[in-house]
Amino acid sequence: MESVVGMIRTPRHSLSSHWTSTLFYDSPFSLFLLLINVMVSGYALFFDKSLIDHLSFRPSRVLAHKEYYRMITAGFVHGGIGHLLFNMITLFYFGPALEARMGSVGFLVVFFGAELAAHGFTLWLHRNTPNYAAVGASGAISGIVVSFSIFYPFKLIYLFLIPVGIPAWIFALGFMAFSAFAMTRKSDHRMGGIAHEAHLGGAIGGIILTLLLDWDALSVFIAQILR
Numbered sequence: 726m727e728s729v730v731g732m733i734r735t736p737r738h739s740l741s742s743h744w745t746s747t748l749f750y751d752s753p754f755s756l757f758l759l760l761i762n763v764m765v766s767g768y769a770l771f772f773d774k775s776l777i778d779h780l781s782f783r784p785s786r787v788l789a790h791k792e793y794y795r796m797i798t799a800g801f802v803h804g805g806i807g808h809l810l811f812n813m814i815t816l817f818y819f820g821p822a823l824e825a826r827m828g829s830v831g832f833l834v835v836f837f838g839a840e841l842a843a844h845g846f847t848l849w850l851h852r853n854t855p856n857y858a859a860v861g862a863s864g865a866i867s868g869i870v871v872s873f874s875i876f877y878p879f880k881l882i883y884l885f886l887i888p889v890g891i892p893a894w895i896f897a898l899g900f901m902a903f904s905a906f907a908m909t910r911k912s913d914h915r916m917g918g919i920a921h922e923a924h925l926g927g928a929i930g931g932i933i934l935t936l937l938l939d940w941d942a943l944s945v946f947i948a949q950i951l952r
Contacts, residue, residue: 751821751825752821752825752832754829755824756821758816758836759816761801762812765780766801769802769803778858780795780802781799782796782858783857784852784854785855788852796844797837800862800864803861804861808861809861812863815866819869819870820836822877823835823873823876827939831939835872836865836869837865838868838930839868839872840864840868840927842864842927842929842930842931843863843923843926843930845926846922847920847922847923859923864920864926864930867923867928868927868928868932868934870897870900870928870931871900871901871931874897875936875946876946879894880893882896894946901925901928901929904921907919907921908921908922
């Protein structure tokens with residue numbers, strides 16, 4: 726499966742027809758999550774912006790008022806159309822293949838588990854940052870992409886404006902390394918910045934959950950790397 730992260734460019738061959746069939750039969754929850762995200766985020770962005778504040782991830786509210794629901798609901802609202810499109814396009818290309826590979830239950834565990842890992846890591850880092858807030862499904866999406874990379878390490882990922890495909894496993898390592906580096910240099914904790922800590926937490930959560938759910942995943946990955 727050749728895919729793209731970011732502003733994603735689709736392949737001209739191989740899996741276009743496969744995606745069409747699996748999207749409805751083998752991977753219904755990928756479509757469901759995509760539609761729910763679009764509907765909730767669209768409503769919040771165009772009709773009720775206060776919903777973004779009510780559902781966003783705020784460590785101060787989670788800790789002081791025990792609003793734990795925010796660790797999930799924040800993944801269904803986005804800061805803008807570009808932010809929403811970025812995450813949903815990525816989910817569209819990686820979600821169905823991963824759900825078809827792991828099954829719907831496994832896919833949902835990775836998606837929501839990565840989201841919780843992303844916000845759990847962020848909660849620990851920003852437990853003393855009262856104004857910190859974040860929105861978006863990026864943590865869950867990071868977990869999905871990294872999990873995909875374990876099963877399909879040599880599938881090529883094409884970044885926007887870069888004509889050369891990057892093997893998925895190299896992209897995953899680079900993505901995590903960049904997220905770790907970027908979060909150490911981040912000084913602006915207000916809503917609107919890139920939540921690199923959520924990306925890293927979600928990616929790590931995706932790896933752990935994938936290996937726990939599928940004991941063969943590591944051996945499959947190593948076998949492909951050494952082939």
